[in-house]
Amino acid sequence: MAPEPALRLRGITKRYGAVVACDGVDLTLERGEIHGLLGENGAGKSTLMRILLGLETQDSGAIDRDGRAVTITGPRQAAALGISMVHQHFSLVDPLAVWENVALGQSGPVRRAAVRAGVRAAAERYGLAIDPDARVGSLSAGERQRVELLKCLRRDPAVLIMDEPTSVLTRAESAELFAVLRRVVAAEHRAVVLISHKLAEITTATDRVTVIRAGRVVLRRATAATTEAELAREMVGREVTLGAAVGVLPHAPAPAAPASSQAALRLRGLTTRPGLDDLCLTVHAGEIVGLYGAEGNGQKSLGDVLSGLTVPDAGTVEVAGAPVDLRRPGALSAAGLGIVPEDRHHAGVVLDLSVAENLVMTRLGDVSGRVFVDRRRLRRRARALADEYGITAPSLDSPLRTLSGGNQQRVVLARELSGRPRVLVAAQPSRGLDVGAVEDLYARLRRCASDGIAVLVISTELEEILALTTRVATIFRGRIVGELPTAQADAERLGLLTGGAA
Numbered sequence: 001m002a003p004e005p006a007l008r009l010r011g012i013t014k015r016y017g018a019v020v021a022c023d024g025v026d027l028t029l030e031r032g033e034i035h036g037l038l039g040e041n042g043a044g045k046s047t048l049m050r051i052l053l054g055l056e057t058q059d060s061g062a063i064d065r066d067g068r069a070v071t072i073t074g075p076r077q078a079a080a081l082g083i084s085m086v087h088q089h090f091s092l093v094d095p096l097a098v099w100e101n102v103a104l105g106q107s108g109p110v111r112r113a114a115v116r117a118g119v120r121a122a123a124e125r126y127g128l129a130i131d132p133d134a135r136v137g138s139l140s141a142g143e144r145q146r147v148e149l150l151k152c153l154r155r156d157p158a159v160l161i162m163d164e165p166t167s168v169l170t171r172a173e174s175a176e177l178f179a180v181l182r183r184v185v186a187a188e189h190r191a192v193v194l195i196s197h198k199l200a201e202i203t204t205a206t207d208r209v210t211v212i213r214a215g216r217v218v219l220r221r222a223t224a225a226t227t228e229a230e231l232a233r234e235m236v237g238r239e240v241t242l243g244a245a246v247g248v249l250p251h252a253p254a255p256a257a258p259a260s261s262q263a264a265l266r267l268r269g270l271t272t273r274p275g276l277d278d279l280c281l282t283v284h285a286g287e288i289v290g291l292y293g294a295e296g297n298g299q300k301s302l303g304d305v306l307s308g309l310t311v312p313d314a315g316t317v318e319v320a321g322a323p324v325d326l327r328r329p330g331a332l333s334a335a336g337l338g339i340v341p342e343d344r345h346h347a348g349v350v351l352d353l354s355v356a357e358n359l360v361m362t363r364l365g366d367v368s369g370r371v372f373v374d375r376r377r378l379r380r381r382a383r384a385l386a387d388e389y390g391i392t393a394p395s396l397d398s399p400l401r402t403l404s405g406g407n408q409q410r411v412v413l414a415r416e417l418s419g420r421p422r423v424l425v426a427a428q429p430s431r432g433l434d435v436g437a438v439e440d441l442y443a444r445l446r447r448c449a450s451d452g453i454a455v456l457v458i459s460t461e462l463e464e465i466l467a468l469t470t471r472v473a474t475i476f477r478g479r480i481v482g483e484l485p486t487a488q489a490d491a492e493r494l495g496l497l498t499g500g501a502a
């Protein structure tokens with residue numbers, strides 16, 4: 001007799017008002033497999049996983065664990081059933097040490113020596129090199145991911161769910177993560193669910209795939225029997241041209257308009273402690289400049305300065321030749337700088353405000369009547385933006401937190417790109433977007449540049465830099481360490497430059 005699957009979902013349906021997030025989903029997770037779950041933004045992936053964790057309750061359908069029907073009433077019970085999730089947004093506490101973070105989720109008395117030894121043992125067993133005494137605040141994204149994973153694995157889950165775990169990792173880091181997952185699956189017979197928008201990752205890391213579209217399963221396959229093209233087509237329900245998502249984009253096309261000599265954005269000697277060390281960079285109107293480097297080399301500090309969240313210790317920001325008073329709130333936006341921040345949950349949106357309000361938040365000038373905000377105009381403008389950017393929302397009046405991850409992101413992009421800025425800064429702009437949305441985004445950024453906007457893309461993804469930019473500057477320890485036209489850049493050269501070799 002074949003062993004029962006670790007988890008079997010039968011006919012799971014979940015509605016939010018008129019939205020059917022999951023529509024009769026059948027899904028079987030076998031022990032010893034990595035199962036890829038794919039679908040467009042808003043397809044229902046996270047909702048399905050939240051049901052497995054007891055964070056949501058299905059309207060109908062049943063769940064079997066090892067062949068026995070179970071009702072999952074909350075995360076505690078999910079954990080007791082051996083179901084555990086590595087969350088997309090890190091849930092670590094920066095000032096605490098690695099071992100303290102690992103102990104946080106644990107019930108019962110915490111003995112320092114035992115936890116530290118446990119962390120060491122687990123790190124050894126899974127090949128997740130980490131120092132139990134390191135402060136989490138000082139770790140890179142890849143190291144944080146390891147801590148999250150260790151925390152999860154220490155609970156010994158039979159089913160391990162990862163919702164877009166690799167979106168913050170470099171290519172080397174995600175390769176490492178997949179090697180660990182392989183070990184976990186092969187040696188310990190756990191079942192892993194991997195949600196990712198990167199098709200190349202799905203085809204290399206998983207054994208089987210399930211594609212959902214608008215809440216319904218549309219494809220179930222052994223990974224070896226499918227292709228990236230088929231997966232993309234099933235996700236969106238039509239033929240698509242494959243680009244960034246499969247990592248096969250050629251070098252960036254020549255800039256549509258020759259870069260003018262006017263410096264639209266000039267950063268001089270920007271210094272923040274810690275973070276930036278005398279950073280100098282110029283972006284001209286009509287250019288798309290990429291700022292490339294491994295995570296944790298000052299990109300976040302630069303984003304914070306350009307969002308107006310941090311006043312630098314030294315240095316200046318000039319927009320169109322005029323210095324901006326960085327101590328004045330709103331000065332950057334008033335000078336014509338739009339920004340899509342890296343951590344959209346911190347700086348980009350207000351989760352409890354409506355979709356419509358978030359869409360027009362920094363652009364109230366467009367919708368204010370003489371004194372009051374004109375609700376009708378606000379709605380009209382929000383509706384137009386939602387249509388143009390393909391934002392799926394229960395309604396424009398729903399709080400932003402009810403949107404899927406990718407749709408929240410589209411809201412920030414729509415607002416900042418439509419603001420007709422002089423300078424547009426986009427940090428990790430494709431993170432969390434589905435295949436189609438990434439291509440759409442790239443087309444829009446190119447159009448911005450050919451309309452004469454100066455575009456600065458801050459990215460840790462090589463494919464994105466090569467596909468999108470006209471010039472690359474590399475950042476290392478808060479400084480620009482190299483600069484070259486993208487046409488002369490390749491993985492090896494950029495690798496050397498980002499290692500600080502220049």
Ligand SMILES: Nc1ncnc2c1ncn2[C@@H]1O[C@H](COP(=O)(O)OP(=O)(O)OP(=O)(O)O)[C@@H](O)[C@H]1O
Nearest residue numbers: 016021041042043044045046047402403404405406
């Ligand atoms: N609390 C809620 N209230 C209303 N609608 C919701 C709620 N939570 C989710 N939804 C809706 O359910 C649908 C599925 O969302 P879900 O987050 O599962 O998508 P997803 O596949 O994870 O997408 P993404 O790739 O963008 O993360 C979306 O239309 C979303 O707006």
Ligand SMILES: [Mg+2]
Nearest residue numbers: 045046404405
């Ligand atoms: Mg999601």
